[in-house]
Amino acid sequence: MTKRGNSMKVCSGIALAVAGLLAGTSAMAQSQGQAADADILIANGRIYPGGAEPFIGDIAVSGDRIVYVGPEYSGTAARTIEAEGMVVAPGFIDTHTHVGDALASDIPAARLVLPFVTQGVTTAFIGVDGGGDPDVSAVFGKDTGRDYGINFAAYVGLGALRSKVIGSEDREPTAAELAEMESLTEQAMCEGALGLSTGLFYAPQSFAEEGEVVALAKVAARHGGTYDSHIRDESSYTVGLVGAVEEALAIGRLADIPVHIGHIKALGVDVHGQADEVIAAVEQAQAAGQVVHADQYPWSASGTGLSSALLPRWAQDGGREATLARFDDPEQMARIRVEMSENLRRRGGPESLLITRGPADLLGKTLADLAPAAGGDPIQAAIDALRRSETGVASFNQTESDIAAFMKKPWVMTSSDASAGHPRYYASYARKYDTYVKDRKVLTLRQFIDQSSVVPAAAFKLEGRGSLVEGAYADVVVFDPEAYAPRANFLEARLFTQGVQTVLVNGTLEMDDGIPTGRAGGRPLPRTSARDGC
Structure with missing residues (x-):
């Protein structure tokens, strides 16, 4: 069968499997074998174990663990998967996602998170950008008996804390309110939160001063957590890109906590070319002994709300x-229009903002497309859209040279920032491989795999994850290096990736011969040190 034919088989098979799952039926079941030394044997693949050079060999899995990794397995297996010519890698770990709603869904098919599984992503972090619910035990589905398609860890978020305690007002917390937020952070950390996340660019979090963030970060630090931040400015809105990075580093020093910069980028025409300056600041902090790392999605367009992109923060005070x-x-309104015009300029103009979420008649159109109906005024077009509903946009705002500069750094991990309406939900890992490994050769295949597995696992101390070694959890992806590629794009964002043949999540076969099985092997991953001091 030609590769095109195989691609069509995989894509149509996924569509049929999803339809069956949504109808409440069972998809393809894992083959049942007789008693054997191992449950599954992945044979003759090119194994990238994570943090080491690749080799041709076998991987044997029993239960949820890897029991053999080496040149040739001498035991028996209930099921053998032939992987000759395929890449065998640790399941990918996505450190910045917005799939919390899918994982919390009452619909079992939604909790499979097939857009991730079909890329080879087996673990995701949620609660990012300050959105993490303080009730972490509920986020982890305690006592619900729910099944999940992927593993997931969760942050407690400044935005959720502020909204719960203060609301959407632009003011400092009182002493009592800050103490309440500290108490909620403490509870979340004791329930297994990964750390404290912030989205200081977004109202009402943008109203928080550095001291407030440090106080909460210190609580997370006492329990071995990480400070994760969508920094205050990735462009030139307020303190500037470099100033915002320096603020994140300062918070880390003052709270004595590792710092993780979410979706690192240089956003907008005013800061293009500043990647090297950001990298220098981070590496200077690392040289001084500070733990700092970041993640990055492989797209020149970010995804955000139209209000976040264009409205001044003072105009969002109160919700x-x-x-x-x-x-x-x-x-x-006159003042708002002036500041919106400046924000549109720094974003690259009306052609750079594509509507991806909101009223159906606006989807797939740029502000430039909508301007004629608003008297030729793109700002009026944006105001008209915002009056109707909160609207999501893909914002084309980065340069390939900055993207490549960040991507080459060993402390920058792969992520998706997965959100509705943007192809990064369905295709980030495939795009990074297809564009930046195969096509542009920014990275080697091993670098791509390591940044997507062992590097995040080590940084966040995910024990037994991110490497293909004996005793590790059996999170494994097998993909065809010739066929692995994205299908989703900005006009058709919900198309599954092609080329992934096999996915195991904790030993559960979730992709078999390129088709989802409907099985769910994922688990919540509370921090192993979560109960320290609790």
């Missing part, structure tokens, strides 16, 4: 209702 009231105040 959406207060913002809409300001739209009706001529004096405030």
Whole structure:
């Protein structure tokens, strides 16, 4: 069968499997074998074990663990998967995602998170950008008996804490409110939170001063957590890109906590070319003994809300209702329009913002496309859209030279920032391989695999994950190096990746011959040190 034919088989098979799952039926079942030394044998693949050179060999799995990795397995197996010509790698670990709603869904098919599994992603971090629910035990599905398609770890978020305790107002917390947020952070860490996440670019988190963040980060630090941040400015909105990175590093030093910079980038025309300056600041901190790392998605377009991209922060004080009231105040509206125009300029102009979420008649159109109906004014087009609903956009705002500069760094991990309407949900890992390994040769295959597995596992102390070694959890992906590629794009964002043949999650066969099986082997991953001091 030609590769094109195989691609069509895989894609149609996924579609049929998803349809069956949504109908409540069972997809293909894992083959049942007789008693054997191992449950599954992956044979003759090119094994990239994570952190070491590849070799041709076998991997044997029993239960949820890898029991053999080497040149030739001498035992028997209930099921043998032939992997000659295939790449065999640790299941990918996505350190920045927005799939919490899928994992919390009452629909079993949604909890499989097939857009990830079909790329080879077996573990995801949720609660990023400050959105992490303080009730971490509920996030982990305690006492629900739910099944999951992927493993997941969760942050407690500043945005969720602030909204719960303070609301959406632009003010400092009182002493009592700060103490309440500290207590909620403590509880979340004791329930297994990965650390504290912030989205200091977004209101109401943008109203938080550094001291407030440090106080909460110190709580997370006492339990071995990480400070994860969508930094205050990735562009030139307020403190600037370099200033925001320096703020994140300062918070890490003051709280004595590892720092993780979410989706590191240089966003917008004012900061293009600043990747080297950011890298220098991070590596200077590392040389001084500070633990700092980052993640990156392999796209030149970010995904955000139209309000976040264009509205000034003061106009968002009090939430959406207060913002809409300001739209009706001529004096405030005049000021808003001036600042929106400047924000649109720094984002690259009306052609650079593509509507990906919101009213159906706006989807797939740029602000430039919508401007004629608004009298030729893209700002008015944006205001009209925001009056109707909160609207999501793909914002084309980065340069390939900055993307490559960050990507080459060994402390930068692969991520997706997966969100609805952006192809990064369905295709980030495939795109990074297809574009930056095969096509542009920014990375080697081993670098791509390591940045997607062993590097995040080591940075976040995910014991037994990220490497193909005996005794590790059997999170494994097998893909065809010739066929592994994205299908999703900005106009058709919900197309499954092609080329992944086999996926194991804790030893459960979730992709078999390129088709989802409907099985769910994922688990919540509370921090192993979560109960220290609790």
